[in-house]
Amino acid sequence: ETGVTQTPRHLVMGMTNKKSLKCEQHLGHNAMYWYKQSAKKPLELMFVYNFKEQTENNSVPSRFSPECPNSSHLFLHLHTLQPEDSALYLCASSQAQTGVGETQYFGPGTRLLVL
Amino acid sequence: QKEVEQDPGPLSVPEGAIVSLNCTYSNSAFQYFMWYRQYSRKGPELLMYTYSSGNKEDGRFTAQVDKSSKYISLFIRDSQPSDSATYLCAMYLPSGSRLTFGEGTQLTVNP
Numbered sequence: 665e666t667g668v669t670q671t672p673r674h675l676v677m678g679m680t681n682k683k684s685l686k687c688e689q690h691l692g693h694n695a696m697y698w699y700k701q702s703a704k705k706p707l708e709l710m711f712v713y714n715f716k717e718q719t720e721n722n723s724v725p726s727r728f729s730p731e732c733p734n735s736s737h738l739f740l741h742l743h744t745l746q747p748e749d750s751a752l753y754l755c756a757s758s759q760a761q762t763g764v765g766e767t768q769y770f771g772p773g774t775r776l777l778v779l
Numbered sequence: 780q781k782e783v784e785q786d787p788g789p790l791s792v793p794e795g796a797i798v799s800l801n802c803t804y805s806n807s808a809f810q811y812f813m814w815y816r817q818y819s820r821k822g823p824e825l826l827m828y829t830y831s832s833g834n835k836e837d838g839r840f841t842a843q844v845d846k847s848s849k850y851i852s853l854f855i856r857d858s859q860p861s862d863s864a865t866y867l868c869a870m871y872l873p874s875g876s877r878l879t880f881g882e883g884t885q886l887t888v889n890p
Contacts, residue, residue, distance in 0.1 A: 668822070704787060706880040707823075707867070720877070754822050766871075767813075768878060770822030 666690055668771035670755050676777045677745065685740040685774045687755030695761040696738040697768065698730060701752040713738060714761035745778045752776070782806055785868055785881030794890050798855040802868035802881045805849065809879075811871035812844050814853045817883065818864045826866075827853065858888045 668689045677683050689696065698710040712720035713732040727749075729741040738755055752773040758766040785802045792798055800814075811830055815823035827842040829835045829851075835842045841854040851870075855862055868881040 670822075704882065706781075706783065706785075706882050707869075707878075709877055712877075756822075767825055767828065770815075770824065772820070772822045 668755055668757055668769055670753075670771040670774050672774060673772065674775045674777075676779065677742070678779055679745060679747070681745075682741070682743040684742065685753055685755075685776075687738040687740075687771055689736055689738075689755075689757040689769070689771075691757055691769060693757040693759050693769075694735050695758045695766070696732060696735070697756040697758075698738065698740055699754040699756065699770075701754055701773070707754065711740075712761060719761060742776075745776075747778050750776055750778045780805055782879050783868065783870065783881040786884055787882050789885040789887060791887045791889060792858055794858060794860060794888055796858050796888070798858050798862070798886060798888075800853040800855075800866050800868075800884050800886070802851050803849055804851075804870060804879075806872070807846070807849060808872050809849075809870040812842070812851050813869045813871075813878070814840075814842055815867040815869060815880075816864045817867060823867055860888050860890050863887045 671686045695714045697712050700708045709722050710724045711730040716732050727744050731739040754773045755771040756768040758768045783804045814827040816826045817823040829842050832844045832846045839856045843852040865883040865885045867883045869878045
Protein backbone atom coordinates (compact mmCIF):
# COMPACT_ATOMS: atom_id res chain seq x y z
CA GLU A 665 0.00 0.00 0.00
CA THR A 666 1.17 3.50 -0.76
CA GLY A 667 0.00 6.99 0.15
CA VAL A 668 -3.00 7.40 2.39
CA THR A 669 -5.56 4.63 2.67
CA GLN A 670 -9.01 4.72 4.25
CA THR A 671 -11.42 1.98 5.25
CA PRO A 672 -14.22 1.35 4.77
CA ARG A 673 -14.80 3.16 1.49
CA HIS A 674 -18.55 3.15 2.01
CA LEU A 675 -20.58 2.96 5.21
CA VAL A 676 -24.30 2.97 5.92
CA MET A 677 -25.33 3.26 9.54
CA GLY A 678 -28.38 3.93 11.62
CA MET A 679 -28.54 6.79 14.09
CA THR A 680 -28.08 4.44 17.05
CA ASN A 681 -25.10 2.56 15.64
CA LYS A 682 -21.47 2.88 16.62
CA LYS A 683 -18.86 2.58 13.90
CA SER A 684 -15.26 3.62 13.27
CA LEU A 685 -13.43 4.98 10.27
CA LYS A 686 -9.79 4.08 9.80
CA CYS A 687 -6.99 5.96 8.08
CA GLU A 688 -3.43 4.82 7.52
CA GLN A 689 -0.61 6.76 5.91
CA HIS A 690 2.49 5.14 4.43
CA LEU A 691 4.41 8.38 3.82
CA GLY A 692 6.32 8.74 7.06
CA HIS A 693 4.37 11.88 7.95
CA ASN A 694 3.78 13.21 11.44
CA ALA A 695 0.56 15.17 11.04
CA MET A 696 -2.84 13.71 10.23
CA TYR A 697 -6.19 15.38 9.57
CA TRP A 698 -9.89 14.57 9.36
CA TYR A 699 -12.04 16.59 6.95
CA LYS A 700 -15.74 16.49 6.13
CA GLN A 701 -16.79 17.09 2.52
CA SER A 702 -20.47 17.80 1.89
CA ALA A 703 -22.09 18.65 -1.42
CA LYS A 704 -21.91 22.33 -2.36
CA LYS A 705 -19.72 23.16 0.65
CA PRO A 706 -15.96 23.62 1.08
CA LEU A 707 -13.94 20.98 2.85
CA GLU A 708 -14.38 21.42 6.59
CA LEU A 709 -11.44 20.68 8.84
CA MET A 710 -12.54 18.57 11.81
CA PHE A 711 -9.43 17.46 13.72
CA VAL A 712 -5.66 17.72 13.47
CA TYR A 713 -3.05 15.54 15.12
CA ASN A 714 0.62 16.47 15.14
CA PHE A 715 3.05 13.86 16.47
CA LYS A 716 0.05 11.96 17.93
CA GLU A 717 -1.18 14.99 19.89
CA GLN A 718 -4.48 16.62 19.00
CA THR A 719 -3.77 20.22 18.08
CA GLU A 720 -7.09 21.27 16.59
CA ASN A 721 -10.73 20.46 17.20
CA ASN A 722 -12.80 22.64 14.93
CA SER A 723 -15.89 22.76 17.18
CA VAL A 724 -16.87 19.25 16.15
CA PRO A 725 -19.83 17.64 17.98
CA SER A 726 -18.89 15.02 20.55
CA ARG A 727 -20.61 12.29 18.53
CA PHE A 728 -17.37 12.33 16.52
CA SER A 729 -14.42 11.08 18.53
CA PRO A 730 -10.92 10.92 16.99
CA GLU A 731 -8.11 8.66 18.06
CA CYS A 732 -4.47 8.70 16.95
CA PRO A 733 -2.53 5.78 18.46
CA ASN A 734 0.61 6.53 16.41
CA SER A 735 1.74 8.82 13.61
CA SER A 736 0.64 6.35 10.92
CA HIS A 737 -2.91 5.62 12.06
CA LEU A 738 -5.94 7.78 12.66
CA PHE A 739 -9.45 6.72 13.62
CA LEU A 740 -12.77 8.51 13.74
CA HIS A 741 -15.25 6.87 16.10
CA LEU A 742 -18.88 7.59 15.31
CA HIS A 743 -21.92 7.22 17.58
CA THR A 744 -25.50 8.48 17.56
CA LEU A 745 -24.99 10.33 14.31
CA GLN A 746 -27.62 12.44 12.56
CA PRO A 747 -28.70 12.27 8.91
CA GLU A 748 -26.98 15.62 8.29
CA ASP A 749 -23.67 13.92 9.13
CA SER A 750 -23.90 12.03 5.85
CA ALA A 751 -20.89 13.14 3.80
CA LEU A 752 -17.51 12.11 2.46
CA TYR A 753 -14.97 11.91 5.28
CA LEU A 754 -11.44 12.52 4.11
CA CYS A 755 -8.22 11.78 5.91
CA ALA A 756 -5.02 13.64 5.03
CA SER A 757 -1.44 13.68 6.21
CA SER A 758 1.51 16.04 5.95
CA GLN A 759 5.15 15.96 6.99
CA ALA A 760 4.29 17.98 10.09
CA GLN A 761 1.93 20.71 11.12
CA THR A 762 4.48 23.49 10.83
CA GLY A 763 2.15 26.22 9.67
CA VAL A 764 4.31 27.17 6.69
CA GLY A 765 2.26 25.80 3.85
CA GLU A 766 2.61 22.10 4.39
CA THR A 767 1.43 19.96 1.50
CA GLN A 768 -1.37 17.68 2.57
CA TYR A 769 -1.93 14.32 0.92
CA PHE A 770 -5.46 12.97 0.95
CA GLY A 771 -6.92 9.50 1.12
CA PRO A 772 -9.85 8.42 -1.10
CA GLY A 773 -12.41 9.06 1.63
CA THR A 774 -15.21 7.13 3.31
CA ARG A 775 -18.67 7.82 1.92
CA LEU A 776 -20.97 7.79 4.95
CA LEU A 777 -24.73 7.59 4.84
CA VAL A 778 -26.68 7.96 8.08
CA LEU A 779 -30.24 6.69 7.96
CA GLN B 780 -19.01 36.27 3.86
CA LYS B 781 -17.02 33.17 2.93
CA GLU B 782 -13.26 33.47 3.27
CA VAL B 783 -12.77 31.87 -0.13
CA GLU B 784 -15.27 32.15 -2.98
CA GLN B 785 -15.24 29.73 -5.89
CA ASP B 786 -17.88 29.28 -8.57
CA PRO B 787 -19.06 25.67 -8.24
CA GLY B 788 -20.00 25.40 -11.91
CA PRO B 789 -20.59 22.98 -13.48
CA LEU B 790 -18.31 24.06 -16.32
CA SER B 791 -18.43 22.14 -19.59
CA VAL B 792 -15.92 22.75 -22.41
CA PRO B 793 -14.91 20.99 -25.65
CA GLU B 794 -11.63 19.13 -25.84
CA GLY B 795 -8.74 21.45 -26.68
CA ALA B 796 -10.30 24.51 -25.06
CA ILE B 797 -8.47 26.78 -22.63
CA VAL B 798 -10.05 26.54 -19.22
CA SER B 799 -9.93 29.29 -16.62
CA LEU B 800 -10.79 28.48 -13.01
CA ASN B 801 -10.85 31.21 -10.40
CA CYS B 802 -11.11 31.94 -6.70
CA THR B 803 -11.40 35.16 -4.75
CA TYR B 804 -10.57 35.54 -1.09
CA SER B 805 -11.21 38.10 1.59
CA ASN B 806 -8.21 37.79 3.92
CA SER B 807 -5.21 39.64 2.49
CA ALA B 808 -2.91 37.73 4.83
CA PHE B 809 -3.16 34.52 2.82
CA GLN B 810 0.30 33.70 1.45
CA TYR B 811 0.34 30.13 0.15
CA PHE B 812 -2.03 29.14 -2.62
CA MET B 813 -2.80 25.68 -3.88
CA TRP B 814 -4.95 23.98 -6.46
CA TYR B 815 -6.17 20.47 -5.84
CA ARG B 816 -7.82 18.18 -8.38
CA GLN B 817 -10.42 15.67 -7.22
CA TYR B 818 -11.62 12.92 -9.49
CA SER B 819 -14.94 11.25 -8.80
CA ARG B 820 -14.72 8.77 -5.91
CA LYS B 821 -11.19 9.88 -5.07
CA GLY B 822 -9.58 12.25 -2.57
CA PRO B 823 -8.11 15.60 -3.64
CA GLU B 824 -4.57 15.55 -5.06
CA LEU B 825 -2.25 18.54 -5.13
CA LEU B 826 -1.90 20.00 -8.60
CA MET B 827 -0.16 23.34 -8.21
CA TYR B 828 1.39 25.29 -5.32
CA THR B 829 2.41 28.96 -5.41
CA TYR B 830 3.75 31.31 -2.79
CA SER B 831 2.68 34.96 -2.78
CA SER B 832 2.11 36.66 -6.13
CA GLY B 833 3.10 35.67 -9.65
CA ASN B 834 2.72 32.85 -12.10
CA LYS B 835 3.77 29.23 -12.02
CA GLU B 836 3.65 26.90 -15.00
CA ASP B 837 3.68 23.12 -15.07
CA GLY B 838 3.01 21.55 -18.44
CA ARG B 839 -0.49 22.51 -19.57
CA PHE B 840 -1.30 24.09 -16.20
CA THR B 841 -0.59 27.67 -15.13
CA ALA B 842 -1.39 29.08 -11.70
CA GLN B 843 -1.65 32.85 -11.22
CA VAL B 844 -1.89 34.81 -8.00
CA ASP B 845 -2.88 38.48 -7.91
CA LYS B 846 -2.64 39.51 -4.29
CA SER B 847 -3.64 43.11 -4.99
CA SER B 848 -7.01 41.87 -6.26
CA LYS B 849 -7.16 38.87 -3.89
CA TYR B 850 -7.73 36.65 -6.89
CA ILE B 851 -6.15 33.39 -7.98
CA SER B 852 -6.55 31.49 -11.24
CA LEU B 853 -5.74 28.14 -12.73
CA PHE B 854 -5.47 27.90 -16.51
CA ILE B 855 -5.57 24.61 -18.37
CA ARG B 856 -4.35 24.69 -21.97
CA ASP B 857 -5.36 22.11 -24.58
CA SER B 858 -7.84 20.58 -22.13
CA GLN B 859 -8.38 16.82 -22.30
CA PRO B 860 -11.28 14.60 -21.22
CA SER B 861 -8.94 13.28 -18.51
CA ASP B 862 -8.98 16.78 -16.98
CA SER B 863 -12.65 16.27 -16.08
CA ALA B 864 -12.72 16.59 -12.29
CA THR B 865 -13.52 19.01 -9.49
CA TYR B 866 -10.86 21.64 -8.94
CA LEU B 867 -10.44 23.03 -5.42
CA CYS B 868 -8.50 26.13 -4.54
CA ALA B 869 -6.95 26.29 -1.09
CA MET B 870 -4.80 28.71 0.82
CA TYR B 871 -2.74 29.04 3.97
CA LEU B 872 -2.04 31.94 6.26
CA PRO B 873 1.70 32.40 6.91
CA SER B 874 1.35 31.77 10.61
CA GLY B 875 -1.55 29.35 10.61
CA SER B 876 -1.66 25.68 10.00
CA ARG B 877 -5.15 25.49 8.57
CA LEU B 878 -5.88 25.12 4.88
CA THR B 879 -8.94 27.10 3.81
CA PHE B 880 -10.68 25.61 0.80
CA GLY B 881 -13.01 26.93 -1.84
CA GLU B 882 -16.16 25.04 -2.68
CA GLY B 883 -14.65 23.48 -5.81
CA THR B 884 -15.51 23.87 -9.50
CA GLN B 885 -16.77 20.83 -11.38
CA LEU B 886 -15.21 20.68 -14.86
CA THR B 887 -16.20 18.41 -17.73
CA VAL B 888 -14.12 18.30 -20.91
CA ASN B 889 -16.12 16.79 -23.75
CA PRO B 890 -14.36 14.76 -26.46
